[in-house]
């Protein structure tokens with residue numbers, strides 16, 4: 001436990017589904033170091049998205065404790081959590097990751113603008129990151145003018161350009177063909193190694209699981225195994 | 230400023246994501262605002278006309294009397310030294326013309342008939358500066374200068390007296406002491422103003438003859454003032470009031486004199502508020518629906534923005550701005566159309582004589598000239614933006630309070 005970026009203990013989250021209370025998360029203890037590249041595996045409904053939303057401050061547990069980058073996420077107000085996400089976290093979702101009416105460059109620059117960067121700087125940085133994800137020449141394309149794989153790479157560029165402590169990705173390859181999915185994972189893994197950014201990726205895609213440096217498997221809202229590859 | 234630019238950019242582009250929907254909304258808004266601006270300009274033009282006709286037919290913009298005359302109408306309450314008042318007010322800024330009158334009610338008799346009459350002694354020349362009476366001459370002529378026995382009377386009254394140009398007319402009234410005095414005049418002209426009170430009741434004679442007949446010396450009952458414009462009336466009256474304080478006079482504005490005129494003004498005011506209320510309702514009805522539809526389609530995008538760290542307050546502001554842009558495009562197009570129509574018909578006039586004959590007894594002309602007033606335009610613009618705000622607040626509040634986690638689960 002050299003340098004823990006994430007420490008969670010006893011994370012529990014219930015959902016009401018009709019009469020029943022379902023524990024989507026059932027006492028999860030977790031510790032992830034800075035620079036880790038973690039894949040959360042497990043079948044559909046096992047609680048991957050619920051856990052990822054907790055880590056991203058998008059949802060709150062019914063009980064448990066959670067700190068990221070030495071900050072107690074559960075004691076923050078909604079406004080503070082939004083600020084925390086802006087400055088410390090990056091997200092890549094399964095699909096519809098981008099704001100429809102903004103170009104690739106503007107999508108990347110938007111977060112930088114929210115962080116307070118001036119126009120020239122943020123556009124330059126956006127172009128730099130689009131080049132890193134091999135999208136030079138696509139800066140002015142709108143999402144509907146790009147393929148699914150290209151859109152996911154814009155999302156990766158947006159997440160990384162903001163210089164976060166942690167990137168959370170939920171099923172990032174689910175809507176991609178296997179070849180495109182593999183190259184997206186290769187890109188994320190490369191960025192993890194080059195930039196030292198911590199990644200936590202939820203997926204049941206074998207290609208994603210194969211790229212893991214740490215593989216955490218979930219079952220019925222609990223962690224059933226942790227493997228360092 | 231940087232944030233405003235992104236709100237405007239996002240708002241503008243989101244509106245054009247569904248160009249047809251936006252165009253329909255903008256068109257509906259434009260038509261509504263155009264119609265309402267035009268109606269409002271008609272109302273303003275109409276009001277202006279009624280005010281002008283009322284003030285210029287007889288009353289003038291401002292009248293000065295001896296204190297209490299407006300209530301008593303007794304000659305005993307007169308200004309015996311009107312020139313002192315004249316000296317104070319004649320050169321004030323905003324005074325276009327001033328004239329003196331004697332006003333008394335009495336009896337008018339022809340060879341064969343009697344009728345009650347409102348008798349006005351006027352200065353034949355100066356009167357033309359403060360009222361339009363001389364322009365209403367239908368037969369004969371206005372009081373000829375120097376003709377001491379000349380009388381002009383309303384055509385309705387002339388009918389009742391079966392009197393014609395050149396006939397003798399005997400006027401009788403109570404003088405200040407209580408005695409009755411009479412005087413003989415000769416009919417020189419008849420007026421038709423369209424205003425019943427004037428046409429059926431009034432007799433106009435030279436001021437000096439009336440003063441002599443009624444033993445008033447130089448005394449008058451009314452000093453009538455015409456201002457350069459209606460806008461100046463209240464300020465000017467206030468100025469006169471303070472300049473004449475302590476001299477035992479009352480200073481009345483045109484709408485103090487006839488409560489009917491005040492009611493018209495109140496009615497026009499109420500009408501204005503109704504128009505503004507309709508503006509707000511039109512904007513709400515057109516825009517709220519469009520914005521709610523648009524919000525509904527973008528739930529996931531708001532969730533995404535929330536996840537990226539956009540504050541709820543920023544999402545709120547973004548949606549409000551989007552609504553304001555929508556209303557501004559529709560509203561401004563509406564103003565251009567409605568304003569253009571108002572200007573065009575303001576020049577030409579809209580002839581309503583086919584629809585109504587009885588207009589003029591209410592001081593209305595059958596031809597209406599819409600009037601584009603800056604304050605009305607600004608009020609309508611304000612009401613549109615107010616409507617836009619309300620129409621924007623509801624969807625903005627909905628969007629801002631979405632939970633990113635659940636919003637993101639929607640597809």
Ligand SMILES: Nc1ncnc2c1ncn2[C@@H]1O[C@H](COP(=O)(O)OP(=O)(O)O)[C@@H](O)[C@H]1O
Nearest residue numbers: 015016017024043044045046047048049050051
């Ligand atoms: N908003 C919700 N309302 C009710 N039940 C939910 C909700 N979100 C998730 N669940 C339930 O929680 C469990 C875990 O879901 P989830 O975290 O999405 O799993 P995974 O991402 O691994 O597929 C499932 O049983 C799911 O049905």
Ligand SMILES: [Mg+2]
Nearest residue numbers: 048049050170
């Ligand atoms: Mg999931």
